[in-house]
Amino acid sequence: MTVTTAIVIAGLFQIVLRTSFFFEQEKGLCSPAPSLASWIFLISLLDLISDLCLYPVRYMHLPYLCQVIVETIITILLTEFGAIVVWCTLEKLIWRLIKSILLVMGMSTMTYANYETLILGVTTTSISLVILAFVGQATDHFHMIRKKCQRIERKVALNIEMLWHYVNGCGTPPRRCKGMHECMSDDFEDICCPKRRRRRRRC
Structure with a gap:
């Protein structure tokens, strides 16, 4: 090139x-x-x-x-x-x-x-x-630009999700999340908020 x-x-x-x-x-x-x-x-x-x-x-x-x-x-x-x-x-x-x-x-x-x-x-x-x-x-430069934009979009969405998690009083947000599909699924609290998970199990 x-x-x-x-x-x-x-x-x-x-x-x-x-x-x-x-x-x-x-x-x-x-x-x-x-x-x-x-x-x-x-x-x-x-x-x-x-x-x-x-x-x-x-x-x-x-x-x-x-x-x-x-x-x-x-x-x-x-x-x-x-x-x-x-x-x-x-x-x-x-x-x-x-x-x-x-x-x-x-x-x-x-x-x-x-x-x-x-x-x-x-x-x-x-x-x-x-x-x-x-x-x-x-x-194939359009494909490369599109992939880069998708990575940036996923990263921004993950940061917003973790910020929302922190604002809702779930404590300190996790340092690392394995994937966007995990943090945006129904089991988000079980993965990223163990305190609430233990509190729910006691009930």
Whole structure:
């Protein structure tokens, strides 16, 4: 997988600074559409690159700095190609296609000119989101993020349950609970509140 440093540097140059080294940017915009779609496309491209192995395995014995430099250069090259050549060409094609279809369907030129930015923004953003979804599914990063969120959710739920247990006067909450299914079951008091269990048995 590509080192994180290379991904961060390439994202800084392309998304934040909008700087190019290998491909000359056009003077005008690719289309009147907002830049949000191009940013989403770049994020999906960086996500895809992060899942690739750009540095040859046979050179892994060299210092780690060599891998960082090589992967940074390749990542910047690929992101510039994707942003300036691939996405800009796709955005121009979408622009001309939508304009032709709407005008042929009977929309007036004045109406189209007033809502052109909105129409192109919705269309290009939707397409870039679809690309991001496919890339995230292919790299399996969405699954990793979902699993991490589920772990955080379980941990928060466990802490709330133990806090509720403490507030209800069950004494000091236990240091460790074997699982969420145990603490949230009907036998929660038997596991986490032995004092109440003994008191109930005396009765």
